[in-house]
Amino acid sequence: MRESELINTDIEAYLALHEKKDLLRFMTCGSVDDGKSTLIGRLLYDSKQVYEDHLRALETDSIRVGKAGEGIDFSLLLDGLKAEREQGITIDVAYRFFTTEKRKFIIADTPGHEQYTRNMITGGSTADLAVILVDARLGVLTQTRRHSFLASLLRIKHVVVAINKMDLVEYSEDRFETLRHDYSDFAARLELSDVQFIPISALRGDNVVEPSDQMPWYRGPTLLHYLENVHIASDRNLIDLRFPVQYVIRPDGSFRGYAGTLVSGIIRRGDEILALPSGKKNRVKSIVTFDGEPEEAFAPMAVTLELEKEIDISRGTTLVRVDNVPYTSRRFEAMLVWMADEPLVMGREYIIKHTNSSVSGQVTSLRYRIDVNTLHRETVDRLALNEIGRVGIELTRPISYDPYGTNREMGSFIVIDRATNGTVGAGMIIDRRTQDADTETDTETETETETGGHVGARKSTTAGPKSTNLRSHQSLVSPDARAARAGQTPCTIWLTGLPFSGKTPIAYALERRLHDLGYLVTVIAGSTLRRGLSIDLGFKETDRSENIRRAASVARLMNDAGLITIAAFVTPLRSDREVAKAIIAPHGCHEVFVGTSIETCEQRDEDGLYARARRGEVENFSGVSAPYEAPTSPEVVLSLDNGASIDAAVDAVVVHLERSGALKRTSGHSQDKR
Amino acid sequence: MQGYHLTHLRQLEAESIHIIREVAAEFERPVMLYSIGKDSSVLVHLARKAFHPSKLPFPLLHIDTGWKFKAMIAFRDEFCRSHGLDLLVHTNAEGKAQGINPFDHGSKHYTDTMKTVALKQALDLGKYDAAFGGARRDEEKSRAKERVYSFRDRFHQWDPKNQRPELWNLYNGRIKPGESIRVFPLSNWTELDVWQYVHLEGIPIVPLYLAAKRPVVERDGALIMVDDERMRLHPGEKPTERMVRFRTLGCYPLSGAIESTATSLPEVIKEMLLARDSERQGRVIDFDQDGSMELKKREGYF
Numbered sequence: 016m017r018e019s020e021l022i023n024t025d026i027e028a029y030l031a032l033h034e035k036k037d038l039l040r041f042m043t044c045g046s047v048d049d050g051k052s053t054l055i056g057r058l059l060y061d062s063k064q065v066y067e068d069h070l071r072a073l074e075t076d077s078i079r080v081g082k083a084g085e086g087i088d089f090s091l092l093l094d095g096l097k098a099e100r101e102q103g104i105t106i107d108v109a110y111r112f113f114t115t116e117k118r119k120f121i122i123a124d125t126p127g128h129e130q131y132t133r134n135m136i137t138g139g140s141t142a143d144l145a146v147i148l149v150d151a152r153l154g155v156l157t158q159t160r161r162h163s164f165l166a167s168l169l170r171i172k173h174v175v176v177a178i179n180k181m182d183l184v185e186y187s188e189d190r191f192e193t194l195r196h197d198y199s200d201f202a203a204r205l206e207l208s209d210v211q212f213i214p215i216s217a218l219r220g221d222n223v224v225e226p227s228d229q230m231p232w233y234r235g236p237t238l239l240h241y242l243e244n245v246h247i248a249s250d251r252n253l254i255d256l257r258f259p260v261q262y263v264i265r266p267d268g269s270f271r272g273y274a275g276t277l278v279s280g281i282i283r284r285g286d287e288i289l290a291l292p293s294g295k296k297n298r299v300k301s302i303v304t305f306d307g308e309p310e311e312a313f314a315p316m317a318v319t320l321e322l323e324k325e326i327d328i329s330r331g332t333t334l335v336r337v338d339n340v341p342y343t344s345r346r347f348e349a350m351l352v353w354m355a356d357e358p359l360v361m362g363r364e365y366i367i368k369h370t371n372s373s374v375s376g377q378v379t380s381l382r383y384r385i386d387v388n389t390l391h392r393e394t395v396d397r398l399a400l401n402e403i404g405r406v407g408i409e410l411t412r413p414i415s416y417d418p419y420g421t422n423r424e425m426g427s428f429i430v431i432d433r434a435t436n437g438t439v440g441a442g443m444i445i446d447r448r449t450q451d452a453d454t455e456t457d458t459e460t461e462t463e464t465e466t467g468g469h470v471g472a473r474k475s476t477t478a479g480p481k482s483t484n485l486r487s488h489q490s491l492v493s494p495d496a497r498a499a500r501a502g503q504t505p506c507t508i509w510l511t512g513l514p515f516s517g518k519t520p521i522a523y524a525l526e527r528r529l530h531d532l533g534y535l536v537t538v539i540a541g542s543t544l545r546r547g548l549s550i551d552l553g554f555k556e557t558d559r560s561e562n563i564r565r566a567a568s569v570a571r572l573m574n575d576a577g578l579i580t581i582a583a584f585v586t587p588l589r590s591d592r593e594v595a596k597a598i599i600a601p602h603g604c605h606e607v608f609v610g611t612s613i614e615t616c617e618q619r620d621e622d623g624l625y626a627r628a629r630r631g632e633v634e635n636f637s638g639v640s641a642p643y644e645a646p647t648s649p650e651v652v653l654s655l656d657n658g659a660s661i662d663a664a665v666d667a668v669v670v671h672l673e674r675s676g677a678l679k680r681t682s683g684h685s686q687d688k689r
Numbered sequence: 690m691q692g693y694h695l696t697h698l699r700q701l702e703a704e705s706i707h708i709i710r711e712v713a714a715e716f717e718r719p720v721m722l723y724s725i726g727k728d729s730s731v732l733v734h735l736a737r738k739a740f741h742p743s744k745l746p747f748p749l750l751h752i753d754t755g756w757k758f759k760a761m762i763a764f765r766d767e768f769c770r771s772h773g774l775d776l777l778v779h780t781n782a783e784g785k786a787q788g789i790n791p792f793d794h795g796s797k798h799y800t801d802t803m804k805t806v807a808l809k810q811a812l813d814l815g816k817y818d819a820a821f822g823g824a825r826r827d828e829e830k831s832r833a834k835e836r837v838y839s840f841r842d843r844f845h846q847w848d849p850k851n852q853r854p855e856l857w858n859l860y861n862g863r864i865k866p867g868e869s870i871r872v873f874p875l876s877n878w879t880e881l882d883v884w885q886y887v888h889l890e891g892i893p894i895v896p897l898y899l900a901a902k903r904p905v906v907e908r909d910g911a912l913i914m915v916d917d918e919r920m921r922l923h924p925g926e927k928p929t930e931r932m933v934r935f936r937t938l939g940c941y942p943l944s945g946a947i948e949s950t951a952t953s954l955p956e957v958i959k960e961m962l963l964a965r966d967s968e969r970q971g972r973v974i975d976f977d978q979d980g981s982m983e984l985k986k987r988e989g990y991f
Contacts, residue, residue: 026959030885038697107852109833110826112879119697121877124833133854140856253693262710266743274739276707276858281693305738313693317706319741330714354854368859371714427857436863438853 018116036114037557039247042123042138042171044162045148050179054148054217055124058224058239059113108138117243117556131158132387132401133354135165136441140427143247144173146238151184151214155197161387163198167205168350168403168443170420172250174210177238182216186229204390211245213238234593234600244590246561249551251314255417256280256288257341257425258334259370264319272303272319273328278370278424280336282320283311290326291333291415292343298323331372333415341417341425348445349419351378351398351406355432355439359398365439369414369428376410408442418446494575494601501577503534504679507570507599508579508668511586511646512609513638514624515616517655517664521609522583524665529579532669534678536579539569554635560591567595574602587637589644605677607668608649613638615656650675698886705874706739707858708837709821712872713739713746715862716819719872720812723749723776725761725768726938727894728823728875731883733774734892735874736821748775750811750820754803755780756791756940758916764895779811791942792921800943809845818864821872827879837876843867884958897935898957900949904928911945936961 021029045051111122123138125131139145145166149159166174176198184190191214202210213222214233221227224239236244261275282288286299301308303319312318320334328334335341353359359378367376383392384404398404419426430440498504508525510518522538529536544566545552552558566584573580586592596604616638617625628636635641651671653664672678695703712719721736723729736745751765769776781789784802791799812820826832836852838860853861864870875883887894905912906926913920915928920942922928933946934957951957 022959022962026955029962030888030955030958033881034696034698034885034889036697037694038700107834110877111833112827112877114879114881119879119882137854137856141858248694251693261707262714264740264743270742272742274710276703303742305741315695315700315703317703317710317739366863368861371711424857427859429856429859429861431861431863436861436865438856438861441854441856 033114036117036119037247038119038121039144039242039245040121040123040142041144041146041242042125042135042142043146043148044125044135044166045146045158045179049148049150050217051124051148054146054177054179054215054223054238055111055122057217057220058122059111108134115239115243120242131161132165132352132403135162136169136352136354139166139169139171140441142169142171143250144175144242144245145171146175146177149176149178149194149198151178151180151190151194154194155201157388159198160201160390163202163205163207164387164390167207168352170206170423170443172208172247173245174207175238175241176210176212178212178214179217181214181221181227181230182219186214186221186227188230188232191233209245211235211241213241235597236590236594240590244557244560246557246564248558252279252422253281253313254279255339255341255422255425256282256286256334256336257417257422258282258288258320259372259424260328260330260332260334261371263329270321271325272321273332273334274317274319275371276317277312277314279314279422281311281313282334284308287337288322288334289337289340290328291335291340292413293327293332295326296337297326297328297334333370335415341415341422343413343415345376345410345413346379346408347416348405348407349428349442350403350445351430351440351442352403353398353400353440355437356400357432357439358400359404359440361396364433366431366433367408367410367414367428367442368431369416370424372414373431374410374412374414376408378406379409380407382406405445406442416444419443420446497575497577501535503577503579504677505574505577505579506603506605506677507574508581508605508607508672509570509586509592509595509599510581510583510607510609511592511649512611512653513613513616513643514585514636515620516609516611517619517653517661518583518585518609520661521653521664521668522581524661525581525668528665528669529678532678534579535577536581537573538581538583539566539573540583541566541585544569556588556635556641559635560588560594563591563595564598567598570595570604571599571602574599585637585643587641587643589646592646603677605651605672605675606646606649607651607653608646609653609655609664610645611653611655615654619655698882698889701878701882702735702738702886704858704877705735708860708872708874709736709739711860712819712821712862715860716870718815718817719747719819719821720750720777720815720817721745721747721821722808722823723751723765724823724938725751725757725765725895726823727887727898728825728883730768730892730894731878731886732821732823732875733768733772734890737772744773745775748777750777750779750815750817752804752807752811753778753780754799754807754940755785756803756919756942758895758897758914758938758941758944760897761895761938764893768893777811777815779807779814781807781810790919791940796943803940812845812869818869819862819872820869821874823875824873825875825878825880825883835873835876837873838862839871839873840864841869841871845869880961881958884954884961888954888958894954895938897938899953900932900934900951900956902930903933903946905931905933905946912947914941914944914946916941 018029021032043051043055109124111124113120123142125134125138147159147162147166149155178191178194195212213235214230215222215238217223221229222233222237224237226237257278257280258275259278260273264272264274282299282302284299284302288297288299290297300321300323302312303321361378361381364375364377367374381395381398382405384395384398384402385392387403417425426444428442429438430442432439510522512518519540522540526536526538544562548569549562549565552562563584563586566582570580570582586595592606624633624636625639627633628639637643651668653667655664721732723733733749740746749769781803784806789799789802824832824835826835836855838855839847840852841847862870904915906915906922906928912931912933931948932950934949934951935944935946938944949960951960
């Protein structure tokens with residue numbers, strides 16, 4: 016049942032559902048000319064987040080100051096302040112909110128022109144994802160490079176490149192592919208770990224919320240579908256326990272609690288911990304909250320800890336695990352973004368605020384400034400408004416920090432001017448382990464810097480919980496050469512169907528048959544993936560989508576290596592299957608629908624999972640408590656109904672693959688029957 | 690690993706608690722503005738969570754215009770008593786003596802004197818350097834860019850050009866003597882989040898939020914409740930009993946009710962989700978002119 020119906024029929028059930036949603040924060044980069052405001056306006060409008068009084072006001076405004084000429088100017092929904100509406104530019108970060116059936120979203124809407132660096136850094140500092148808009152007619156421009164560089168500097172984990180105004184290039188696939196190439200070439204120099212390209216028309220609504228009829232060649236997700244399903248749970252750092260003490264709670268002599276927010280990691284009652292910078296050991300006596308005393312707490316929860324020993328701990332202390340400690344030092348190197356009209360003055364005392372510590376310090380060295388448009392490094396002696404440089408900082412007392420690349424909260428700081436109290440700079444600490452190496456390579460890579468991005472951040476990837484290196488080196492072995500060696504052309508055979516429809520037994524029987532025919536072939540099945548690679552995933556829809564993305568990526572790698580791959584996954588959603596096909600596309604993905612009827616599936620279900628799902632004991636069970644969307648045009652349809660055999664199913668697949676030319680022998684390797 | 694997941698409401702809750710604690714740690718004399726509305730109820734609830742098992746390390750401050758609904762005042766006193774909260778109430782004595790009221794002086798002059806001026810008086814009197822408020826960014830267009838820490842000069846004025854960038858969760862709380870900040874821990878909450886949280890946590894709210902038979906008159910398209918004998922009826926106006934509730938609460942002559950049958954919280958949420966107008970629509974003061982909230986903010990209104 017859709018949410019809107021649920022609100023009407025069972026509000027309590029709706030609330031229970033809504034309450035479980037997670038939160039995605041994303042930023043949008045682009046200028047009004049790219050159609051950014053129109054895009055956000057459409058997301059809000061199509062997801063029905065615009066109230067009628069706002070819409071009425073909007074219609075009035077569109078007539079008075081609008082730029083759209085005719086119709087509703089969506090950008091007027093967004094430009095908040097009166098002054099800037101009259102000037103016609105957005106000059107600050109605005110936050111928007113919307114909710115869909117899957118997630119709650121917070122958009123940090125940053126302007127493309129004026130004060131772009133300062134505003135983008137502000138808006139992006141809390142974002143999980145960035146949407147970078149590219150005008151399909153104009154292609155990858157200086158500002159696209161600038162936005163991408165800043166997203167990379169901020170280590171935003173996911174980037175969507177929305178190729179907008181496809182309607183103005185006749186929805187051309189060639190144009191889209193050209194831009195995808197151009198962008199990928201440029202982005203290889205940056206630290207972007209996950210880039211998704213989506214062709215859209217914000218004005219006409221193509222691929223924003225609804226899939227486009229105009230671009231049948233595009234088989235990936237719509238923008239909203241991607242935003243709803245992108246896997247963000249593993250972006251959090253749950254490995255390194257870091258608890259900066261924020262406030263000491265002492266209601267009376269008998270209780271002393273250390274209040275704060277876990278910025279990363281998990282803490283449990285009884286854990287041995289270390290207080291930094293003093294280095295004294297202690298143990299967690301209890302985790303205290305208003306709602307009781309849980310056994311454990313994890314990032315980003317705000318809790319209070321009671322410790323066994325009364326030692327000197329106050330605001331500014333960081334509690335960590337004994338065997339996993341951050342750096343503690345007065346000196347570090349950082350990428351610094353300058354945000355004030357008055358330039359950075361070397362050697363002047365500023366206040367550095369880092370986690371819960373405010374410490375006096377100064378910038379002792381300025382190695383270079385980086386041009387955000389060209390990525391060139393320049394030797395300079397000052398940093399002005401909106402400029403970014405690599406600096407050395409020295410504080411009057413030590414702080415405990417991690418590199419920004421591994422830990423956003425432990426690696427970021429702001430610079431405060433002592434005279435004006437203004438926030439004048441924002442910094443990201445560079446991994447110390449790479450700092451010395453960087454110094455050495457600095458001189459010899461002068462020429463490389465033209466194309467090279469910022470070395471500090473690039474090199475620190477090894478420390479991250481997740482590899483963030485998009486730099487795609489070309490393999491020196493071509494697919495043809497590999498196919499010739501393996502004696503076959505690799506592809507993936509994707510089996511989809513209800514639980515217990517017979518996918519996995521068919522997959523293994525097919526594997527045996529193809530092996531016997533002399534092919535190099537392997538199987539990846541849901542059960543094996545979930546015991547290993549996807550052990551961190553559950554069964555809610557976003558997790559299932561992520562599982563499929565991983566499965567498809569593995570299939571792709573297998574194909575890259577020359578192997579024929581048989582994938583057996585329920586894959587209940589059409590959209591997930593499209594994502595999988597897009598990932599595997601270069602090798603060919605053959606969709607096989609195991610369309611055994613649900614009655615037969617239930618008979619084959621020896622574990623009684625169907626019965627349990629019907630009793631409500633198993634959540635999200637495809638076909639019972641979650642949808643199964645049957646494929647509309649599979650290459651082969653199989654069924655185990657009416658006593659049909661697995662062998663017959665295998666025959667049908669092999670015949671199809673041979674007739675369609677998918678099973679090709681590329682050299683005269685002898686058939687090796689064993 | 691799959692268990693280590695916070696829902697959007699728990700994330701918002703943690704973020705708000707962080708902000709409240711940060712202010713308590715860095716400011717000398719914080720105060721929490723208490724309007725008695727649902728957002729205030731949530732704010733106080735979060736503050737109680739932030740400092741548990743201790744009491745709040747700051748008082749609550751209510752600006753009483755003298756024209757609040759009786760049910761609000763009764764709720765306020767009971768709420769503060771039962772939770773052991775330290776409540777301060779301030780009224781602009783000068784305005785009261787002059788008999789400033791919403792009927793004779795117009796909504797603009799009345800609001801300015803009894804709310805904005807009164808608030809500045811109370812903040813000066815208490816020498817407060819930080820004042821928590823329950824405003825949210827989704828309420829109105831001009832608030833979409835509001836900071837969590839909103840910087841005010843010694844005259845409590847807000848200069849949109851002189852606000853500090855806010856990065857990560859690092860808040861710059863440094864001010865000069867006489868200056869202050871307004872803090873909005875609910876910045877990233879939406880109206881639905883607030884209601885859902887009230888429901889989830891069982892937070893008490895003023896009964897006026899639920900539909901009941903109440904005496905109202907229809908005036909300029911708004912339903913105004915006749916809460917006491919000071920209500921001036923226009924010639925020919927006669928209060929009638931109608932099933933109504935309020936989406937926002939303030940001074941009764943300036944608060945428009947809506948007709949409703951929602952007598953429970955889930956029903957209110959249902960009506961809200963199906964509603965076609967935003968909640969501020971019922972707030973008479975915003976209708977003056979476009980950008981009016983922004984103008985009021987510059988003058989020192991919340």
